[in-house]
Amino acid sequence: MISSAYQKMTRRFLADTGGNFGMMTAILLPVLLGFAGAGMELANVMQVKADLQNTADSAALAAATEARLKEGALTDEQIKEIAKAFIASQMEKTLTEEEKKALEKNSPVNIGTTDDARGKTYTIQTTINYQMQLNPLLGFFGAKTLDLAATGTAVSTVNKGAPISMYLVLDRSGSMSFKTDTLNTKKTSCQNYTVDNWGSYPNLKNTSPCYVNKATSLKTAVGYLVATLNKADPTYTANGGSELVRTGASVYTHETYAAQPITWGTSSIATYVDKQIPEFPSGGTDARSSLNAAYNALKKANTVEAKEHKDKKSESFERYIVLMTDGEMTGNSSSWSSSIDQTVRNTCDTAKKDGIKIFSVAFMAPDKGKSLLQHCASSLDNYYAPENMEQIVTAFGEIARKAAGSLATLTN
Structure with a gap:
């Protein structure tokens, strides 16, 4: 009976819906x-x-x-x-x-x-x-x-050093045979070419005293640039190697010459310039082919330089062109060519827009040559107009120092 009563109470409790909401809420x-x-x-x-x-x-x-x-x-x-x-x-x-x-x-x-x-x-x-x-x-x-x-x-x-790729574009035309006002103390007499006696090339008689000519001055300046880069390079090795500095070069007259492709270090351009610039060069003035070679080697679209530096653990580097002339763009003539001049200007503009920095050196150049190189330089600080051997050597040394310190020695 008790069990039956309990079961009835349980059934009634479960069947009763009153208060279910409150109970469920509490639970x-x-x-x-x-x-x-x-x-x-x-x-x-x-x-x-x-x-x-x-x-x-x-x-x-x-x-x-x-x-x-x-x-x-x-x-x-x-x-x-x-x-x-x-x-x-x-x-x-x-x-x-x-x-x-x-x-x-x-x-x-x-x-x-x-x-x-x-x-x-x-x-x-x-x-x-x-x-x-x-x-x-x-x-x-x-x-x-x-x-x-x-x-x-x-x-x-x-x-400790700034990664760079530098390309030298150098004039070796006939006017580079002309003398400067710097005495050559190693010789008592030599061929002292000037614009007035150039018609006697290559048979001009020796005269005394002997003056250093522009070609020799340029080679000395390049040697000083190389030495300055090497001194600033903590990775420089005695044979001219480097893990930071890459250099190339091309010389020009009105003709196209074989270029020195960009390689690690500076020894290749030193050898190239010494061989390619004779004591008494000849020819007209047309920088187009050499400048194009420099631009094509350094432009961003050409990934060779970026890869070479990245392989040496440099994520960024600076690109430089050093453009040098002692004259105006004449081609294979004795008269200034506005079309050649304008083409060179256009190539300079293209290179600068691509982020390449240009140093220009107008070595004892006439006004049209100076105007062109002033236009090509990335800034006034990058333009040089030396008038003798000492000044061009100093100019190339300054270019090397500026390039070597281009990243302010700091990179993220």
Whole structure:
């Protein structure tokens, strides 16, 4: 009987719908609140995670940049303090004192360095470990905190030398046989060619004193440029090799001559110039073919130079053309050619638009030659108008120094 009565009461209870909503609400409310809290907290967690990553990346970059700007003078501890100070400045507004201490303790900064002949490279890694307080509603699931982490890495290099590719475009026309006002103390007499006696070429009688001519002055200047580049190059080897400097050259008259393709180091152009420029050259003046060869070798569309430098671990490099003449564009004649002059100007413009920097040297040149080379130079500072041997040697030395320091010794 008792069992039967109990069963009847149970059936009546289950069949009675009165108060079901309240009971179900009481049962499900903690679960519903937990899910609601999770939904709201997910967006917050994602935002905090993104903020941590941005801070870690920025801290690493700030420390790497400062190490680069100080040119390697900072100690590892000083670099670490820069990164930690950056992290603290970005997060201190939202943290309690206890949280700040925990953040500093759990945010290591690691620094790796490599040294070689090219320079010093810093690899800086910042890690932020942060315990995030969760929405109290998630307490229904037993979750009160969430551990988040973010890591940022930055690399900077203090270079000892600047990677460059340089192409020399050199005039070896007949007027390069003309004398300068510099005495050649090694000879008592020689052929002193001028515009007035050029008709006697190549049989001009020796006269005294002997003057250094323009061709010899140019070869001396190129030798000084080579020596200056070598001295500034920490990777230079005794045989003229390099891991930073690539050079090529082409000489011109009104005819086209075999060029020296761009190669590593400077020894090839030194040998080329010595062989290709005779003591008393002859011919007209037309820089078009040589200048085109220089542009085609250095233009961005030609990826050879970029690949060569990248293979030597240089991600960026500067491209230079050194354009030199002692005259005006005449072609195979004695008269100035406006069409040749304009074509050379156009090629210079194309090269400059491509990012190639042009140095120009108007060596004892007439006005039309100076006008052309002023136009071709990338800036007034890149234009030189030497009037004697000493000045052209100085000009080529300055060009080498400017090119060697083109990246200010610093790259990211």
